[in-house]
Amino acid sequence: SIDAVVLGKARALQDRKHGSEPRRVLPVLLHGDAAFCGQGVVAEVLNLSRLKGYTTGGTIHIIINNQIGFTTAARDARSSLFPTDVAKALPVPIFHVNGDDPEAFVYAADLALKFRQTFGGDCVLDVFCYRRHGHNETDEPSFTHPYMYRLIKDHPSVGAIYGRYCAETSVVSEQEQASITQKYVEALKQALQRERAEPVTSISTGQGPEWDQIERRYPCEGADTKVAESTLRDIGRQILEVPDGFHVHRTLARILSRKKKAFEEDSFVDWSLAESLAFGSLLKEGIPVRLSGEDSVRGTFSQRHLTWWDVESEQPSHHTPLKALASGQTKLALFDSPLSEYSVLGFEYGYSLVSPNALVVWEAQFGDFVNGAQVVIDNYIASAESKWDRSSGLVLLLPHGSEGQGPDHSSAHLERFLQLAADNNIQICNVTTPAQYFHVLRRQVKMSCRKPLIIMTPKSLLRHPKVISPVADLADGGFEQILDDSCDRDQVRRVLLCSGKVYYDLLARREETQRTDSAIVRVEMLYP
Structure with missing residues (x-):
């Protein structure tokens, strides 16, 4: 493995x-x-x-x-x-x-x-x-x-065969070989005696100088993930603008136009735009970003579109807006992976071990497909810190939810990760707003420590009319582990705790029945 x-x-x-x-x-x-x-x-x-x-x-x-x-x-x-x-x-x-x-x-x-x-x-x-x-x-x-x-x-052993050959070819005689062997055995014995006589010293298990400033203890305090609104607007303008002479797909043109109107005129962002703003803001701060997974550049649900293709060019021609934010900017690496979970997740985990100051993200095509990489999760992601003192800041994006694509494309097996959670070894989130997603991604490289982050990502919420966040929520505040309800507390007789997409189902039902006696509280971070 x-x-x-x-x-x-x-x-x-x-x-x-x-x-x-x-x-x-x-x-x-x-x-x-x-x-x-x-x-x-x-x-x-x-x-x-x-x-x-x-x-x-x-x-x-x-x-x-x-x-x-x-x-x-x-x-x-x-x-x-x-x-x-x-x-x-x-x-x-x-x-x-x-x-x-x-x-x-x-x-x-x-x-x-x-x-x-x-x-x-x-x-x-x-x-x-x-x-x-x-x-x-x-x-x-x-x-x-x-x-x-x-x-x-x-x-005969390899040593015996080679020794006989050396003797026959007059390279080293049998007597010389015996003398060399005896001296070597004596040297080993002396080394063993010295080690037993001296006090035991601890061996450094550090991961390298890049990790020297990274703490191992999970922090109780939050991380500053705010970004100036002017910076966000500058990034948004650049990543929503089609270059002159470049011909995007007509459906993508409509998507970009709709996002641009919502962003510039109404000051709202949806899920994928919040993600792009998180990536772009990190790049502007000199923090590399690497994203890989099956169909991850476009997104399984056609939500991401980080790279655009010219539909009128006879030769393949593409444009990646996040790579053109500034000259000499930090590296953005985007790769559609082969149809392999085991090896690709293992690869990205290895990459994260050497890159504590980069945002390294692996996305499953569907959350269920993390099944194919369970060995990597069990042997490394969840346990390497306790077994070998090896930390990782890898992010796993796992599309999760029973939304019309069958039993094998519905569950990221949240319960398995919760079973593996202990001693603050991993972070498990099921966030419900674009702003929360923006802040939790930035938080991953802004925290004082590095712990793998598993996010149950949405499907239908990617285009849900209520799943939008004001730009101000990205510019201010930060990641909240729990989102309280804004209802009239004096009327509340029942509190519903939920996580993820079910919040919007409960909200729709409450609005339909016009109930005012129930508060819906969202648990955004399930562990720690």
Whole structure:
């Protein structure tokens, strides 16, 4: 499961430190033979390798081919001859190397590195060897592979084979080898004695200098997420204006015209415009923004439209307004991902580990699809801080709600995240206004700490007539964990607590029945 995380970290380092020179950061992945052909994330990661949003300029994959899984034989583990045959889907070299020949392995590894540095592509090294003992200290492999392990028992080790070769070729005599071995063993013993004699010192587990100013404790106080109204209006004007000579889709032209009128004349913003203003304001403040996910640039529900396409150009021509706010502005990275949740969420999580001062966002096409990335959520997002002292500020946008697209496109499984919540490890929100969404996004990089943020995002509310916010609510105030009702408190006999879209259903029912004795209070943050 670590494969995509490693690649995300490598890409973040390349983006931050080396720009267009990815060769200075080299990701290396170590696989078992059973895992390389059996784990689907390997194929997903291979597919990412040549995509502009996820390439790292080549990854070196090393397979320790023990010819066995835990106890599963190769004949039961794969349909192909080699475990590396899954990589044949891509134009990458695959080197099969005898694990008993160290010099051959070094030669192949050097060749793989030179290929990667020259052509910027993945390379695969299949080290054909064996596992002398069981899968762990208590395992007995001869139960299921008696003949194989009888051969292994009598087979000399790599060191013995290479030592004999060195002696036969007069490189190092057997006596010299014995002396070297003895000196090395003695050095290890002395090092162990020194360590046992000295007091135990703590080992730094820091994530790097970029994290030095980031606290680990979840703050009780809020964060300043306000943006001057003049700045918001300047951003809004730029991102709603179609450049001269550029021909947007006629439906998009109507959408932009409607948004522009509401923004400039009525001073209201809808959900997607609030999001764009959050992104734009962060970019103006020098904070990079990265968004990826299936169909995320346009938005699953045609709500976002961060990139426009010229419908009259014979050659693909596009315009991304948020990338044209100012010359030399901070980087905005927008990518439509492949149809893969596991690898892409893992990649973005890895990216966030190296980028505490960037807003890194992954969006599911539908919230239900987060199912495909549950391993990343359980193993990393929810638990990495307690297991390995690794913090992340990754944002997950999960469209949530039973609104006409069937049982498999309705629930982001909010209950699973609530079950995983403990010790302030994650943040879970179900916000109901564009202003709240604006502030919670900005809050993610303005807080003193970094915690993963899971947002249940809306569907029908994206175009609901009541789901609008005054521009003043973006310019002032901040994120509110609870939104109180504005009704006459003296008449209230019942308080309804709710979260998300159901608020507008309750509000419509209250208006229909003209009830004045019920207050509807919205819980916008469910955890912490």
